Amino acid sequence: VNPLQLIPVENFPMVKPGDNLAAILVGCLEAQRITLHNKDILVLAQKIVSKSEGRLINLEKVVPSKLAIELSQKVNKDPRQVQVILDESKEVLWSTPGIFVVETHHGYVCANAGVDRSNIEQAESGEWLSLLPQNPDRSAAHLRQELFKLTGQDVAVIINDTHGRPFRMGGIGVALGSAGITALLDRRGEQDLFGYILQNTLVATADELAAAASLLMGQGDEAVPVVLVRGYRFQAASEPDSGASTLIRPPDKDVFRYPARK
Amino acid sequence: VNPLQLIPVENFPMVKPGDNLAAILVGCLEAQRITLHNKDILVLAQKIVSKSEGRLINLEKVVPSKLAIELSQKVNKDPRQVQVILDESKEVLWSTPGIFVVETHHGYVCANAGVDRSNIEQAESGEWLSLLPQNPDRSAAHLRQELFKLTGQDVAVIINDTHGRPFRMGGIGVALGSAGITALLDRRGEQDLFGYILQNTLVATADELAAAASLLMGQGDEAVPVVLVRGYRFQAASEPDSGASTLIRPPDKDVFRYPARK
Numbered sequence: 001v002n003p004l005q006l007i008p009v010e011n012f013p014m015v016k017p018g019d020n021l022a023a024i025l026v027g028c029l030e031a032q033r034i035t036l037h038n039k040d041i042l043v044l045a046q047k048i049v050s051k052s053e054g055r056l057i058n059l060e061k062v063v064p065s066k067l068a069i070e071l072s073q074k075v076n077k078d079p080r081q082v083q084v085i086l087d088e089s090k091e092v093l094w095s096t097p098g099i100f101v102v103e104t105h106h107g108y109v110c111a112n113a114g115v116d117r118s119n120i121e122q123a124e125s126g127e128w129l130s131l132l133p134q135n136p137d138r139s140a141a142h143l144r145q146e147l148f149k150l151t152g153q154d155v156a157v158i159i160n161d162t163h164g165r166p167f168r169m170g171g172i173g174v175a176l177g178s179a180g181i182t183a184l185l186d187r188r189g190e191q192d193l194f195g196y197i198l199q200n201t202l203v204a205t206a207d208e209l210a211a212a213a214s215l216l217m218g219q220g221d222e223a224v225p226v227v228l229v230r231g232y233r234f235q236a237a238s239e240p241d242s243g244a245s246t247l248i249r250p251p252d253k254d255v256f257r258y259p260a261r262k
Numbered sequence: 263v264n265p266l267q268l269i270p271v272e273n274f275p276m277v278k279p280g281d282n283l284a285a286i287l288v289g290c291l292e293a294q295r296i297t298l299h300n301k302d303i304l305v306l307a308q309k310i311v312s313k314s315e316g317r318l319i320n321l322e323k324v325v326p327s328k329l330a331i332e333l334s335q336k337v338n339k340d341p342r343q344v345q346v347i348l349d350e351s352k353e354v355l356w357s358t359p360g361i362f363v364v365e366t367h368h369g370y371v372c373a374n375a376g377v378d379r380s381n382i383e384q385a386e387s388g389e390w391l392s393l394l395p396q397n398p399d400r401s402a403a404h405l406r407q408e409l410f411k412l413t414g415q416d417v418a419v420i421i422n423d424t425h426g427r428p429f430r431m432g433g434i435g436v437a438l439g440s441a442g443i444t445a446l447l448d449r450r451g452e453q454d455l456f457g458y459i460l461q462n463t464l465v466a467t468a469d470e471l472a473a474a475a476s477l478l479m480g481q482g483d484e485a486v487p488v489v490l491v492r493g494y495r496f497q498a499a500s501e502p503d504s505g506a507s508t509l510i511r512p513p514d515k516d517v518f519r520y521p522a523r524k
Contacts, residue, residue, distance in 0.1 A: 001478055001486050006266040014455075094517050101517070109429040118454040162465070166428050166518035167371040169511050170446045170466030172473065174430070184432045192380040193276075193485055203424070204432030205477070211434065212474030215467070215494060216263055223455055224263050232477060249431050255356050255363070256428035256518045 002231045007034065008216045009226040014121065017054035022146030025226055034228065036153040041229035042143075043213035046161040046176055047119055048225045049139050050130045057084055060126030075100065081115065081129065088113035088131055104132065107248040108176065110163045119223065133159065136177025137243030144179040156180035156234065158244070160210035160217075166256055173214025175206035178244040182235040183207075205234060206244050264493045269296065270478045271488040276383065279316035284408030287488055296490065298415040303491035304405075305475035308423040308438055309381055310487045311401050312392045319346055322388030337362065343377065343391065350375035350393055366394065369510040370438065372425045381485065395421065398439025399505030406441040418442035418496065420506070422472035422479075428518055435476025437468035440506040444497040445469075467496060468506050 009028050015021065021044070029036065050056070064072070064079035068086055072079035076097045086092070089102035093109065102113045114132035122128055133139045140157040147155055159177040164170070175183060183206035190198050213227035237243075271290050277283065283306070291298065312318070326334070326341035330348055334341035338359045348354070351364035355371065364375045376394035384390055395401045402419040409417055421439040426432070437445060445468035452460050475489035499505075 001270040001272075001480065003270065004268040004478060006268070006474075008263040008265065010263075118458055118460055119456065120458075121456055122458075165466075165511075166516055167511050168436070168466060168469065169509050170464040170469070172466050172469050194381065194383055196380055196382075196384075198380055202432040203476075204427075204430060204434050207430065207432070208434050208473040208477050211470040212268075212477065214465075215470050215474065216266060218263065247431050249427075249429050254428055 002233070004232050005228075005230045006212060006216055007228040007230060008224040009228060010224075012048070012223070012225050015048040015051040015225075017051065017056065019052045020146070021048060021052045022143050022150055026147070026150045028226070029228070036147065036151045036155055036228075037230070038154045039156075039232075039234070040153065041156045041158060041181065041209060041232060041234070042147070043158045043160050043173075043210060043227045043229060044143065045217055045225040046114070046132060046136070046159055047116075047130060049133050049136070049143075049159050049177075051120075053133055053139065055131040055133055056120065056128050057131060058123070058126040058128055059084070071095070071100075078127075084129060084131070085113045085115050088115060103251075106132070106136070106176075107245070108132075108163070110161075114161060132161070132176065137179065137241075137245055138177070140177040140179035140243065141241060154180070156237075158206055158210055158213070160214055162214060173207075173210040173212070173217070175204075175210040175244040175247060178206045178237075179241055180237050181206060181209075182237055183242075183244045184246040185235060204247055207247060264495070266491065266493045268474060268478055269490040269492060270486040271490060272486075274310070274485070274487050277310040277313040277487075279313065279318065281314045282408070283310060283314045284405050284412055288409070288412045290488070291490070298409065298413045298417055298490075299492070300416045301418075301494075301496070302415065303418045303420060303443065303471060303494060303496070304409070305420045305422050305435075305472060305489045305491060306405065307479055307487040308376070308394060308398070308421055309378075309392060311395050311398070311405075311421050311439075313382075315395055315401065317393040317395055318382065318390050319393060320385070320388040320390055321346070333357070333362075340389075346391060346393070347375045347377050350377060365513075368394070368398070368438075369507070370394075370425070372423075376423060394423070394438065399441065399503075399507055400439070402439040402441035402505065403503060416442065418499075420468055420472055420475070422475055424476060435469075435472040435474070435479070437466075437472040437506040437509060440468045440499075441503055442499050443468060443471075444499055445504075445506045446508045447497060466509055469509060471496075 062080040064083040068083040072082040094101040144157045162171040185203045187201035324342040326345040330345040334344040356363040424433040449463035
């Protein structure tokens, strides 16, 4: 087993809609004198992927529905922001002042559908928020292809975000999207140290990598939106690459999906 | 922001009840020519901590109660094993063939109360299972003290285990116990890149570290029960050290605690 290195990518510039993230990333790595290798893993913060894809919305242009206005009083939030959250959601599971716990259209259960104001440059008028990428697996696959074109190296890409969890306090990094890596590793049937066959051993490898990279992604003034993970022997993605969507537990297999106390 | 290294501790021997884990660990590190530094983090797999503490049980000596026998038919499990799981639990939240989702006496919500057979040496008679440490924070604090005595270095210790999760498929490493590090980091009130005050930013740092280390802890023939994390700037624990128990969400703050569909 080799050591594993988590290398923060330095001096990543502010990302704007339309920016070519892969090209920016390769430029930053060059400045850091790092050459990408096959089997390197790049973990990118959701926020820069969303920005590059123009997944930004100006609240000034949002007209809240009657439902959004009604809910906004309950949770003490701007009704236009509530409208944006509803637009990004399949279902609201629960709400409390400031927070909706929703299932997004992708299937993530998270706070406020990932609609967020932090680290978003504000223009003179209105208030800008970021949305999650429309299809984070596709975003990851695209980045992976672009990195291959630019460097000839076969890397894995993970897009991470910080989500809260039932049962546990605090958020941790999770994989919203991935490409080139088996996100959910099935170790059932392998033997333990004494030849005993492992029983329930599905490992969310991409989530563990997302959490690891998250350690270096400060949200304050030392923002590190990309972390290079080097030295981890991972299983390549199967073809076709099912990405990180394999990590979403189908509602019918999830006994904790519907809280008893709404 | 510095790179972060995850270094697997090599050739860790099989652990037996009564073993001095800290001394074994320092011996392994010496053989690897690694000297511990202040602010290093050592992540130890729960299994070796449990073994060293003698948290093992022989099913031959367990007499199942009437309830255990009844439940064992429902979940298709050895009634004696069910008894052990019940003994380790405060409450059974849910069950399905093979698995009880319980709240342990510590407050962890996990499968089968952490009672597990994998990587446990079996004797000629009976069947041995391991239990979680009685007080993982205390175990971590003890290891930290012992490591200080042996090396003079002020390290942090995390005891990790792999837990499943609602909403997400697959298990990931989580922090059962910790010492010397603020397990739950409160970043509320810090500013983002544009001076915006961060709102809901509690970060489960110890869980992210536990997940990161878990990447290197194969459960197969290349078992790595200890990982050294070097280069992570963490917040020291406050005094008194509240450990990883701060990561347990109190039931009254957990809307997903009671599943609607038992």
